[in-house]
Amino acid sequence: MTNQENAVDLRALPRPVVAVMSSGFFGFFAHAGFLQGLADLGLTPDAYAGxxxxxLVAAFAAGGASPQRMLELFSQLGRRDFWDPPSPADTIRWLLGGLKGRSGYLAGEAFERLLGEYLPATRFEDCPKPCLMSALDLTSARRVVLTSGSLPTAVRASGAVPALFAAVPHQGGLLVDGGLIDKAPLTACAEHLGAASLVVHILPSSSLERTPAQTLALSLAPVRIQSRSVDAARWQMYLDQKQAVMERGLALREVLARDMPRCGPKRMHHGPAAFAAARQNAKNVLGTY
Structure with a gap:
């Protein structure tokens, strides 16, 4: 099937169509590129989730930002814009005190302020299109689906990688990275957004790109195996959700983004290449349906 023929197929998906974007360390450039690929194929989602x-990308898209606008904004960012560790003196005291009292190295407040400045809408209710994101509540040990209130706070909570970012207080609980419980929040889209179709962008966890034997050959092998174990469990949960929504009758199109340029706090300059690669990959993969 050609991209032109596939564009017709995508536009014929049952509505509402939700674009769902997975967790993935600094994967926002690639997710924005995926949305650009959908636009190239003529598909305009009815809602966004992640x-x-x-x-992060779901919040920008639901607020009305185009993928190209996201690329422009993200390309302006540097680590200094969101990196808010304790002062050197406080870091030393924290270390000497046995790392007590803080749930993460970075406070995350600078990130939330940045979101408040750049997001086109700062509340879910003000977005032109519905938006959904998930987080994990450490107090109740349950998934929290965020669909109302402050968008900057919700995005911060959904991306609060444990140990790196501090957990985010929420209604008596403490929220951390939604990717721990939802690699991509598929069932939440069915239950909270009334989705009839899901177009899903998956960024594979880097630890799963090696075999266990290759992992054991690396330094700090036990730590790497622990990371792989968590990622393997998250992948199984994603597969379970995928099966569940398809059994409910939802149409699903999946774009697996392998071998994308990797971004990170010190590799933000890889962002435009990740955007371009994900854009082309989305068109290539969806052209096979």
């Missing part, structure tokens, strides 16, 4: 970096 976990972690996917939540």
């Amino acid at each position: 976990s972690s970096s996917g939540a």
